[in-house]
Amino acid sequence: MKRALILALLLLLGTGAACATVLGIKPPGRAVFPHRAHVTKGIACTRCHEGMDSAGEDGPLHIPDTARCVECHVDPHDARTCSNCHSAELSLERVKSAKHHLRFEHQKHLKEVASNCARCHIEVAEAGRPLLPPMAACLACHEHEGTFQDASCEQCHIDLEVEQSRPQSHLVHDEDYVNRHGPEAAASRALCDSCHTERQCASCHGANVPALPQRLNFDRPELGGLHRAGFASRHDREAKTDPGLCFTCHTETSCQRCHEDRGIAGANATRNPHPAGWVGIGQNNNAHGAAAWSDPASCAGCHSGAGEALCVNCHKVGGVGGNIHPPGWTSKRSLAEAPCRLCHDELTP
Amino acid sequence: MRRKLACVILVASAFSAPAYATPYRLQGTAYGQAQAPVGLVSLEGDARPTDWVQIEALIWAGAKELGTEADALVAAVRLHDPEHRGDLWLGRQMMTTGALRPVHMDGARGLVRLPWHMTVEAFGGLAVTPNFKLSDEAYDWMAGGRIAQSLPGWGTIGVAYLHRRDDGRAIDHEVGGDLWITPVKGLDLTARAAYDLQNPGLSELIGSVRWSASSAWRVELLTTHRSSARILPATSLFSVLGDVASQYLGGRVRWRAAPRLDLVAEGGARRLSETVVENARARAILRLDDLGRGVLSLELRRQGAPDDAGWTGVRGTLRLPVASKVSLGVEAELVRPDRPATRGEWWPWGLVAASFQPTAAWDVALAAEGSVTREDEASFDVLARVTYRWEAKQ
Numbered sequence: 001m002k003r004a005l006i007l008a009l010l011l012l013l014g015t016g017a018a019c020a021t022v023l024g025i026k027p028p029g030r031a032v033f034p035h036r037a038h039v040t041k042g043i044a045c046t047r048c049h050e051g052m053d054s055a056g057e058d059g060p061l062h063i064p065d066t067a068r069c070v071e072c073h074v075d076p077h078d079a080r081t082c083s084n085c086h087s088a089e090l091s092l093e094r095v096k097s098a099k100h101h102l103r104f105e106h107q108k109h110l111k112e113v114a115s116n117c118a119r120c121h122i123e124v125a126e127a128g129r130p131l132l133p134p135m136a137a138c139l140a141c142h143e144h145e146g147t148f149q150d151a152s153c154e155q156c157h158i159d160l161e162v163e164q165s166r167p168q169s170h171l172v173h174d175e176d177y178v179n180r181h182g183p184e185a186a187a188s189r190a191l192c193d194s195c196h197t198e199r200q201c202a203s204c205h206g207a208n209v210p211a212l213p214q215r216l217n218f219d220r221p222e223l224g225g226l227h228r229a230g231f232a233s234r235h236d237r238e239a240k241t242d243p244g245l246c247f248t249c250h251t252e253t254s255c256q257r258c259h260e261d262r263g264i265a266g267a268n269a270t271r272n273p274h275p276a277g278w279v280g281i282g283q284n285n286n287a288h289g290a291a292a293w294s295d296p297a298s299c300a301g302c303h304s305g306a307g308e309a310l311c312v313n314c315h316k317v318g319g320v321g322g323n324i325h326p327p328g329w330t331s332k333r334s335l336a337e338a339p340c341r342l343c344h345d346e347l348t349p
Numbered sequence: 350m351r352r353k354l355a356c357v358i359l360v361a362s363a364f365s366a367p368a369y370a371t372p373y374r375l376q377g378t379a380y381g382q383a384q385a386p387v388g389l390v391s392l393e394g395d396a397r398p399t400d401w402v403q404i405e406a407l408i409w410a411g412a413k414e415l416g417t418e419a420d421a422l423v424a425a426v427r428l429h430d431p432e433h434r435g436d437l438w439l440g441r442q443m444m445t446t447g448a449l450r451p452v453h454m455d456g457a458r459g460l461v462r463l464p465w466h467m468t469v470e471a472f473g474g475l476a477v478t479p480n481f482k483l484s485d486e487a488y489d490w491m492a493g494g495r496i497a498q499s500l501p502g503w504g505t506i507g508v509a510y511l512h513r514r515d516d517g518r519a520i521d522h523e524v525g526g527d528l529w530i531t532p533v534k535g536l537d538l539t540a541r542a543a544y545d546l547q548n549p550g551l552s553e554l555i556g557s558v559r560w561s562a563s564s565a566w567r568v569e570l571l572t573t574h575r576s577s578a579r580i581l582p583a584t585s586l587f588s589v590l591g592d593v594a595s596q597y598l599g600g601r602v603r604w605r606a607a608p609r610l611d612l613v614a615e616g617g618a619r620r621l622s623e624t625v626v627e628n629a630r631a632r633a634i635l636r637l638d639d640l641g642r643g644v645l646s647l648e649l650r651r652q653g654a655p656d657d658a659g660w661t662g663v664r665g666t667l668r669l670p671v672a673s674k675v676s677l678g679v680e681a682e683l684v685r686p687d688r689p690a691t692r693g694e695w696w697p698w699g700l701v702a703a704s705f706q707p708t709a710a711w712d713v714a715l716a717a718e719g720s721v722t723r724e725d726e727a728s729f730d731v732l733a734r735v736t737y738r739w740e741a742k743q
Contacts, residue, residue, distance in 0.1 A: 024609030024639065090639035152433050159372070161395075174603060179571050180557050183539035185445050187497070187505045187529035190436070190460065190468075198423045199393055199407045201443040205451040208420040208479040210389050210409045216380055218732050219702040219714040221666035221680035222634075222644040229664055229682035230698030230720055237658045237686070241626065242619065243595050244577025248450050248553070252585070253479070294622040294655065296587035297577035308586040326591035331548060338518055338584040 033087050035124050035131060045117045053115065055106040061099055062106075063092070094132045101163040103156050112141075153194045160195040178224065205249050236273075236298075243295040255301035264302075273302075293326060308342060316343040372397070375739045383731040388412040393423075403427040420479060435461040444472055447495040447509025448525020448541040450553070450580075453477040454491065466499035476513065489515045497527075504530035504538075520582035522546040535561040545579040550592055552579035565605040571617070573597040596620045599628060609636040619653075626653030637669065642676075644668045657688035678702040678716070696721055702732075712736040 019025075038048070046052050048064040055062060069082045076082070083092075098104070113119040120133045138156070147153065153160055185192050185201075203213050214225035221228075231238065239246050246255075263270045278288050292299050303310055314321030324343075335344045373396035380389040393407035404426050410419035425440035437459045444452040456474015463469060471494035478489075491514070497507030506528040513521035525543040532538070540556040554574040561567045576594040581587055599617015606612050615630040629651040637643030646666045653659040662684035669677045684696040702716035716732040 022609070022635070022637075023607035024636070025607055088639065093640060174567070179569070179601075180539055180559070182451075183527060183541040183555050183557060184529055186447050186449070186509075186525075186527040186541045187507060187539065189445050197395060198405050198425055198438075198442050199395075201445065201451065202407070202423050202453060205443055205445075205453065206422050207453040207477040208422060210391065210411050210420070210422075211380065216378070216734060218700060218716050218718075218734070219676065219678045219704040220668060221678045221700070221702075222646060222668045229680060229700075230684060230696060233696055233698065233720060234660060234684060234686075237652070237654055237660060240656070240658045241628075241652055241654045242575070242597070243593065243621065244553075244575045244580045247577065247580045248575075252581075257479075291656075292587070293590055294593055295577060296590040296593065297581055300581050300585055300587040304585055304587065311586055325589060329589070329591055331589065333548070333583075339586040339589060342586060 033091075039118075039124055046115075052106050053110050057103060057105050061095060063087075063095070091132065097163070097165070098132060101158050101165070103158060157194075161197060163195075178226065207251065239298055239301075240295060244297045246301070247297050252300050252304035256304070256307075259302060292324075308339070312342050317345065319343075372740055374741075376736060378734065378736045380734045381732070384728070386412070391422075400431045401429050403429060418479075433462060435459065441477060444491075446470055446472065446493065446511075447497070447507045447527045448543045448553075449493065449509050449511045449523060450543070452491065452511075452513075456491075466501060468495075468497045468499070470495045470497075476515070489513075491521075500530075503532065504528065506530075515582060515584065518584050519547060520584050522583070523552065537561075545576075547583045548579060548588070550576060550579060551594070552576050567603045569601045571597070571599050571601070593622050595622075597628075609639070610634070621655055624655050626655065626659065628652055642668075642670045654687075658686075660684050660686045674706050676704045678704065693721060710738050712738075 039045075048068055049062045050064075050068070051060075052062045063083070066082045070076055073082075078085075109120065110117075118124045120137050121131045122133065122137060123131055147155060157163060157165075203209060212225070212227055214223060214228055217223055227235075260268065264273055274288070277286070280286050288299075311321075311324070313319070315324045331340075333340055335341060373394065375392070375394040378389075378391045378393075380391075381387065389409060389411040391407060391409040395403065395405040397403050406424045407422040408419070408424070409422060411417065421441055423441055423443075425438055425442040428437040428439070430436070437457065439457050441453075441455050442458065444454045444458060446458075453476065454472070454474040455477055456472060458470065458472040458474075460468060460470045471492075473492040474490065476489050476491055491512065493509065493511035495507050495509035497505055499505045507526070509525045509527065511521055511523045511525075512519065523543050523545055525541060527541040528538065530538045537559040538557070540554070542554040543552045544550070545552040551574060553576070554572070556572045557569060559567065559569040574594055574596050576592050578588050578590055578593055597617055597619040599615065601613065601615040604612045611634040613630070613632040613634070615628070615632075617628045619626050619628065630648065631650075632646060632648040634644065634646045637645060644666070645668075648664045649662075650664070651659075651661050662682060664682040665680070667677070667679040669679075671677050679699075679701050681699040682697070684698075685694060686692070686696065698718075698720040700716055700718045702714060704712065704714040706712050712735070714732075714734045718730045718732060720728050
């Protein structure tokens with residue numbers, strides 16, 4: 001019994017440790033460097049990061065190597081490179097990325113803050129936190145209202161289109177940013193342009209898109225998108241859910257081109273997408289009327305242009321199909337103009 | 350006219366990029382799939398020859414079941430005042446100004462920054478038609494603009510106007526308003542609304558309020574109003590079927606439960622002409638390493654729709670680096686429709702992909718995709734993509 005309890009406890013601990021590793025609570029085999037422990041011992045930052053006080057825009061990262069560590073830690077527990085374990089991979093990648101993509105000189109900044117590194121590296125007081133300052137730390141001193149207004153990010157960011165850093169404090173591009181990107185782009189297109197190219201907008205919204213980005217990036221299933229997975233097989237249902245949404249990007253011709261290619265519409269059509277009882281004479285055999293009133297955009301997807309003649313044949317004034325306008329319909333349009341003139345003789349309102 | 354403009358820009362981009370080059374980039378992609386068969390080749394590039402010039406283009410050629418076609422998705426030059434007093438874009442580009450929906454245009458767009466944080470934008474040109482096809486009466490121009498006022502420390506508000514004609518007839522005549530305000534730290538309000546002047550009424554409204562309670566919690570409320578008859582061109586017969594707007598109200602919560610685990614819950618209701626339908630989604634995203642190179646996700650979704658066209662589905666994805674230059678991707682979806690109609694009760698879809706980056710320049714991917722088609726028959730496809738990137742700096 002006692003042995004079973006010990007086994008169960010060990011299993012629980014093992015599972016907990018494995019979960020902590022998977023969830024990122026405990027980094028597997030690597031730890032964030034204990035800066036706090038060194039700072040509280042009164043060790044100056046430049047003792048390890050030698051040369052930082054004279055570092056310009058170019059040059060090395062000034063990350064200490066093993067030789068620097070063993071100057072103090074004279075009896076290391078392991079003969080291998082210290083940073084293999086005592087540094088977080090993410091922190092190191094961020095530092096490399098910042099060095100490559102940002103215009104920044106430690107030399108200038110250290111003079112301004114009287115060599116107080118913690119003024120920007122504010123997380124140094126928290127044990128185990130990555131030290132790369134967030135952009136908010138820059139904004140604490142630098143006035144950036146004008147920079148945002150002008151979208152002149154190149155003052156600090158060398159090439160944001162390549163850097164592809166996602167802002168953490170503003171414009172958060174997280175899961176389902178698609179809901180918000182329209183209004184935000186509408187309000188501040190210039191700010192979007194500072195990171196994004198015309199091609200990125202046009203790759204979804206363009207009138208002549210050859211294939212959507214999620215189709216071309218089929219090997220990256222983690223990417224978001226409105227048309228992922230089996231969207232093609234349920235797109236008619238998605239369109240029903242939000243009438244008109246499709247037409248905020250697509251035109252009627254987009255539907256027609258695709259449907260004609262697949263033999264669903266046009267002269268070569270071999271299939272009828274409508275159910276039985278769609279068009280007929282009488283209330284019980286005429287489902288298309290109610291469907292058209294609730295979602296006219298869906299009809300336009302196939303029957304616009306020359307296809308409108310299908311409707312006009314029955315619904316023109318005096319035709320067997322009756323009035324297509326809903327009760328109370330009024331319009332300021334002239335009967336002589338399209339589309340009114342299709343059904344109305346100018347003399348018969 | 351359009352062909353000449355595209356040619357001038359492409360020639361300009363081809364010859365001016367290498368001269369100064371800080372930096373210039375080219376990317377070629379070939380994509381093919383076994384079914385149909387379908388093939389696509391695209392070539393894209395951009396360059397910044399000087400501080401005030403940026404050039405960008407993407408051209409493509411494709412083969413499909415019924416023939417081949419080629420087109421330019423983007424071919425534009427941006428002239429940019431280094432003092433940030435204004436910008437001018439010329440060529441084939443996307444227009445997104447204020448409340449107006451994105452429009453693909455061959456033309457010009459200019460922006461001037463005035464004192465007191467005010468900006469004025471204006472644009473004019475021809476709507477892009479696939480394969481440079483023009484109608485017999487090529488009077489399909491569009492023009493418009495936007496005036497915006499930035500409120501330092503708060504956000505931006507703007508008003509915009511669009512007039513668009515097709516074959517000489519007005520098909521869009523809209524005004525709109527937009528705002529993006531951050532009244533307090535962590536709280537974001539964005540909205541845009543478009544009003545149809547031809548057939549007076551609200552054509553579209555999108556509003557979102559987002560509150561970032563902490564780095565772990567984020568809450569969003571979203572509302573939309575969309576009148577599909579007003580979004581259609583005013584010359585369409587289907588624009589006279591009345592104002593059949595749909596309205597949506599929903600919310601979303603994201604919780605970073607652990608450094609590598611995000612949990613997302615979303616729900617809302619949409620009012621269609623005479624019915625209300627539901628929308629609900631729950632998603633878990635687990636990053637398999639600190640850099641997010643490996644990702645595992647699971648999503649449950651319920652989508653209501655009129656006429657029993659709703660469905661319930663589950664979707665899972667996995668991206669796993671299996672070696673330093675090789676990744677594996679798996680995506681699977683299973684949907685159960687409320688009313689299967691002529692199809693089976695379950696609609697499965699799946700894809701297995703592998704990608705290989707032998708160098709920073711090359712990217713090769715191959716996938717197998719399978720699903721059950723609308724006719725309840727099994728469908729299988731093979732997809733392939735090869736990409737080469739080239740970048741140079743002065």
